[in-house]
Structures are given as C-alpha cells and as structure tokens.
Amino acid sequence: MKTYRLDRSHVIKKISADTKPALVIESGAVVELETVDCFGSQPLTPGVGPLVFDPDLAGNPSTGPIYVAGADPGDVLKVDILEIEPAPQAVMAMDETAGVYAEHIPEDVLKFFEVRGGRTFFDKQYTIQNKPMLGVIGNAPAAPAETDMSSPGPQGGNMDCRRIIAGSTVYLPVNVPGGLLALGDVHAVMGDGESCGCGAEVEARVKIRAAVLKNVHYPCPLVCSEGYAVSVYSALTLDAAADCAARAMHGFLQEALGLSYTDAAMLLSLKGDLRICQVVNPVKTCRMEVPLEIFEAYGFQFEQKEGEKTLSKKHRVIMDVDTGTDDAVAVLMAAASEEIELLGICTVNGNRNVELTTDNTLRVIDFINKQDEIKVYKGCALPLVCTLDPARRPMIPYGDKYFDGQENHGNHLDLPETELMPQNRNAVSFLIDTLMESDGGIEIIAVGPLTNIAAAMRAEPRITDKIKQIMIMGGALEEGNSGPPQRAEFNFWADPE
Secondary structure, rough: OOOOEOOOEEEEEEEOOOOOOEEEEOOOOEEEEEEEOOOOOOOOOOEEOOOOOOOOOOOOEEEEEEEOOOOOOOOOEEEEEEEEEEOEEEEEEEEEOOOOOOHHOOOEEEEEEEEEEOOEEEEOOOOOEEOOOOEEOOOOOOOEEEEEEOEOOEEEEEOOOOOOOOOOOOEEEEEOEEEEEEEEEEEEEOOOOOOOOOOOOOOOOEEEEEEEOOOOOOOEEEEOOOEEEEEEEOOOOOOHHHHHHHHHHHHHHHHEEEEEEHHHHHHHHHEEEEEEEEEEOOOOEEHHHHHEEHHHHOEOOOOOOOOOEEOOOEEEEEEEEOOOOHHHHHHHHHOOOEEEEEEEEEEEEOOOHHHHHHHHHHHHHOOOOOOOOOOEOOOOOOOOOOOOHHHHHOOEOOOOOOOOHHHOOOOOOOOOOOOOOOOOHHHHHHHHHHHHOOOOOOEEEEEEHHHHHHHHHOOOOOHHEEEEEEOOOOOOOOOOOOOOOOOOOOOHHOOOO
C-alpha cells in the first residue's frame, strides 16, 4: 500500500468538521508526517527574562488534518504509531502562565537542550534517556463544535499521554466523516504531569498507519502500549478526570471480559494504575492502565480473530416493554441495530394489559420476520406494590374497580394480526435463567413498568451482579412529560415499583 507524506507546512491550530483536509488516504495507509514544536518552530532566543514569541504561531500547531476514506461517525480510527524521530534540539520554557510552579517563578526562562544518541542533555552533569511521545493526537470533534489543538477532550487532542510512543496503538472516536486526524506536540522526553508546563519540545518526523474499525466499542480514547491497555480521560479537574478514566476502564472490563460490576472494580483496585497525564491545561488529563495479560487470560484479543472475544463485541441486551406505538419503534430500532445482540423481549402490564402488550410485541416481530431470532416472553399481569397510575388505563380490574384514564397508546397496533405466540417460559423466569447462566455484562432496556425486573430481583438477588446496566426512561432537568411540578418522564413517575 502507498506511503503518503505530509510536510510541516500543513499545520492547524483549530479543528472542526469544516476544516479542509490536508490529505486524503485509504484505510490502512501509512503516512509520514513532519511536525513543528509547540511554538510553531518559530525562531526563539534562549535566556532569562520575558518570553518573546509570536502567539499566533504557538499553541501546539499540529500536522493535518488527514481524511481517512470510509471513516463514518460512530466508527473508531485505529492509529499505529510506527516511528517518532525527534530533531536534534529541544526547547523548554517557563513563565507565569503555565505549570504548578508558575505562581512563584522569579523570572521567565527559555532553554535549549541538545538531543542526540537517544538522550537529552539537561546540563553538563546529567543526561536523560529519550522516550519520544506524541503530546497531541486526535480527530475533529462532532459538529458544530470547534476545538483548538491545545485542548484535550473525548476526541483526543492534547492529552500528553506518555504511553503514546513508537510501537503503541491509539484508538480514537470518529465524530465527522473522514475522522480528520491531526497530530503533533512531540516531546523527546516528558514526565507524567508535564508539571512545569512543557516537556522537551521538538520538531519530529512521525510515521503512522491509520485504519477504520467498524462496529467496535471502546472507552475512547484508548491506547495499547508497552504491555498495557490505557483509558484516557480529560476533565476540568484532576478528580473528575481520574474518576472518569477509571470508570471508563471499569465498564470496558465488564463488556470485554464479561466481569461483574464488583469483580471489575476489585481487579482494577488490585492491578490497575491510575496516573496523571498532564496538569497544565485548563482541562486536565488522567489515565487508567491495565496489564494486557489480564485481557489475554480471559481470551480477549484486541485484534479480531475468528472464534475469539474481540473489541467488536455487540451489546447483549434484554428489552422489557409494554408495547404501544413508542415501544414498537424501540423494538424496531434494537432489532435493526448491528451493535445489539437482542437476547429476548419481555412484556409487562403497563399502558395496556399484558395480553395486549404481548400481542403488539409479537405483531412487530412478525412484521419484520424476526420470529426465529427474537423470542418474546410474557411477563407480569399486575404490579407488585400498588396499582398502576389511572392514566395508564389498564383493562383489567383492581379489586372492584376499573380505572378509566386518558387514551394515549391505543389498543392493538395497526399491524397485521399474528399467529405467533410467546414462549412457554414467563418473563421473570427468562430473566433469572438468562442472567444466572451468563458470564455477566448483560444490559436491560426497560421502557415500561419495572415489575418483571423487580420480581426477578426479589426471587433471585444474585442476578444484580450479572447486569451491566439498566436503562430506563426517567428524570428530566426541568419539566417532564408527566406534567408540572413533576420533573420526570411519565413511565418513571407512574411506575408502581
């Protein structure tokens, strides 16, 4: 495959979906790039005193962007860092605007350091082993946002992660067509935190390979390097960045390895290393590192191989519905999604009685001809705790009363009648058996009352460790569709459980 080249005349300081690509490549192509230093490689004078430089040229200008053909929003861009060759001179600067020491700095300082023989010469007494790294690597943010190359975020960017070295692989989310990849801010060497505001900033020659991955699920940005899988997260505070980096890896262990919530947390506490990437940007960056041997022990491979667990693993989902018009749309979307393995659909008494919600669900499955793939399990006909809200208009008696509420969802869907029948096993038994027989990591999408789930948890509390997450229609920031003053979606507000 052709090797492309991009020289340092193609640098950007901001990026958005509207940024014009400097280069268009096919997926899997190799690109050699020239990068400038964080000051834009402008002429600088070493010494003590006020820093004199052109701010329009500085600010981590990065080479790119590169449009990767076939990369669509929702994909992942896999970037193999093949080579990083730093220039023979590095620069460092300190002033009152950056770094944890800035408050008491007596005066601005700018220094040059010689870089040769794999080492950076700090002074006559001490040299430092080089470990060239990319400070900036990222895609464009989703439209209409624009970000500058000095800012890290979910798209990547100025993460200053010391694991992004030659031999590493960086996985980045694709937010816009083509991804629009840019990189730069190379350091010959840098310590975790970049605590004085910069590393040994150098020009460099960088070689990468960029490939599009479809239908994969990562805690992006993700780095595989030096025997570790690394989740990277940036936030306004170090506490938030650390929490989110840890939680991203925690969720990934559950999905990729099938660990329970508690087992994944315990394993991270034993073998995960939570580290600081940088503290000098307005947005801080942390990372959680996990040895790759853990993934290997559970049979997980980061490169897809037939018969092995891979990063393209689908979400394993059980739906719990009281199907009317809106739930029918949810079922259709889940059945059509390439990212979901639909293990089964449970029905429940809600906006209509369970006989009607079951029949409506079966009509949807029959209409899309998925009866061999998707099984339906009829669930609870009555709530556990109290009666349903009158507005749900149930068509079965509660004591000696029939509630007569507002017409919201109709009765049968306007679909052909079906001869399909629900499975012999009821929904509660299906939930318990499926969860207990699994290795965990199952997600439940509940768009009706939570009666089936509550009944299953009461009958077998151990299933909670097998559930990755339960997604329900719940609260609202201001006013929900249940009407003021309730700040809730109607299902959440009216759920008797």
